[in-house]
Amino acid sequence: MDDVKVQIPVSELRYYMQELKTEILNNLEAEISCTIERTIHKLERHNKPKVDNAHEKCSRLEKDELPEKRFFLRDSVLTDLWKVTHLSSAYNICVAMMLLLYFNTVLLYTVDTQRLEDDMAIINWAAGKRSVVILLWLGMKMSTTCVVYFLFKHWALLRPKKLIFGLLDYIFALTYLVYQIIFFIIPVMILIYYKLPPISSFAILAEQVRLSMKTHAFVRENIPRAVQFKLHQDNDEKDPRPYPCFANYLYFLFAPTLVYRDVYPRTFCIRWNYVAWNFLQFLTCIFTSCIAFHRFVVDIFQHVGHKPFTPVDFVLTLSGAMAVGSLAMFLVFYGFLHCWLNAFAELLCFGDRVFYQDWWNCTSFSKYYRTWNSVVYDWLYSYIYKDFYQVLGRSSAMVIVFLVSAIVHEYILALTFRFLYPVLFILFSSFGVLVVFLTRRRTSSGWNVFLWMSLFMGWGFLIMLYSMEWYARANNCPSYVHPYLDYIVPRSWSCSVFKIHSYQRIIDS
Structure with a gap:
């Protein structure tokens, strides 16, 4: 049999290898930096060297400052644990118990069809008025996507060009506070006006809180960036811009984190079978909770x-x-x-x-x-x-x-x-x-x-x-x-x- 030859464009291969190299070096550099800093702090506390007043003040400030959240390329704890044979058996036991619960439920509904209709009616009512939920979610999402980013962007651009940037800061803070208040009031008014049932109400409120936390994280992380930004003396902006690009903000709104960063560790491909399996498990948990609450x-x-x-x-x-x-x-x-x-x-x-x-x-x-x-x-x-x-x-x-x-x-x-x-x-x-x-x-x-x-x-x-x-x-x-x-x-x-x-x-x- 002839050997199968796979041809990959050299430019594409070079791109992926460079991305892999950058990711590995960034993670390695972060780990080494953390290890070195911890070692130095331990040695300083052990030796207690005599320093001048300026150095002592700097050390005290560094000691009082809490560490930042760091992101690394790593899997969830259970993802790693399920790879262990003995622990994967515990997962199989839970699946077996869940299947028996489903079998018992199907048998019950087969014998008592009226109960099936009653339970489905309860679920349909509790998660009802889905069109209102979808429209309200889209409105909240568009508001967070457009209003917050462009409000922050214009404030960050105008701030270094105005002599009255102090007043501009107060205006931005007041506008942002008013936006957050309105963002909480209007969805609640719509929720009460349309009398959304429990599951629909919970979905809207949870999403409202999540988007508000995302908004605050974005503004809170980027305010120091905008405040420290200064134009070059010859009016040539050689410094980085005082706000992140829209693509970074948009990715953050969908990313499974509430802490903003311009760049996160990234994987190189999407395992679609892994995505489907996790969504299937999520739906299974939803169905199991419905059965438990009904019973x-x-x-x-x-x-x-x-x-x-x-x-x-x-x-x-x-x-x-x-x-x-x-x-x-x-x-x-x-x-x-x-x-x-x-x-x-x-x-x-x-x-x-x-x-x-x-x-x-x-x-x-x-x-x-x-x-x-x-x-x-x-x-x-x-x-x-x-x-x-x-x-x-x-x-x-x-x-x-x-x-x-x-x-x-x-x-x-x-x-x-x-x-x-x-x-x-x-x-x-x-x-x-x-x-x-x-x-x-x-x-x-x-x-x-x-x-x-x-x-x-x-x-x-x-x-x-x-x-x-x-x-x-x-x-x-x-x-x-x-x-x-x-x-x-x-x-x-x-x-x-x-x-x-x-x-x-x-x-x-």
Whole structure:
């Protein structure tokens, strides 16, 4: 058999080899620089050399300055773990359990066709008014794409040419603040006017928050660039331009990261089978969550307001809610943080795919918060924690980060369900902060058990309390006359949800 000869144009081959060389050198240079800096800092702290006042001041500033977020070419943790034979068996066990759940569901729907129609009707209603959702999403996306970039671009170009650039800075800051306020108000008004159902509302609100975080990241990262930009003395702009090119900004809007950089590590090809497999796994997680909520949430809580709960029912319901909450936690993590983000990273050739870390091994909640969702944590660290750390210190900056995270989560849930029931806010702002200090510097395996117990109980309470309040309102439990008071005071408190008089009769007898 003749040898098969593959002909590749020399120019194309040279281009790809040069790209590969540049990528390898950049990553290698970044790793070497980090290693050298850490080694030098260790030696300086060990030897403590005598320096003059200027050098001492510079060293103090460098010590107070927190490190920047760095991007490298690397895979997700589970992508590497699934390559290990023993750990891939755990994945196969989960797939087997999921297939059995699907088989049981298909069998149930085959026997009871009316249940299938009812469940499909619920899903169709919860994700309804899709045309409004699509148009609203397009409007938000176009606003973020065009308005923000061109507003920043014109400010950056006008700033070095005007003597009154101080006033121009205030005008830009005010305009940007007004834009952010309008960007939050108008979608909420449309969402309420069209009475979007829960899933549609959640999708719009989550996308609204994501785009707002992207906008702030872009502006926050490029303001120093525009401020430090100066024209050459002979009016020849030899310095780089004071704003990034539009292609970089557009790529950032779709990239699976919330921290802006002009350039990210990139892969060289798209594995379409990998993209399809991750999207398929994501849809599987969606279907599994729908089955779990129909079987364990709708069936249990739909009688709230009609049939009182006894204390025994409450305990049993909490146990079932913890099981559903635990399943929801795993599905959210694997479906979104692994499958969804990896699929988009592959489509965009985005190289740094550490969207989470090994949070399941954590023994402290501070490390858990840093590793559960690295995408959001990097944004909070880069644009909230670092800014307040310089002014207020470490503890105050950490508390502010928790408050911001709790407020945003509660904002999404309150508008999704159309009532304010701040269970998540309380868990974040009180228990969440407390356990950070309680588990700090804990390393024994017992604290890992405590972390898992806390997660299961937290998700269980969220599922149970929000479901009880939802069905208390759906079943027309007594409402308050004032609409604002009815929005913030839970109806499940005024409804005869809990039944304790039967136990009182037993005690009296």
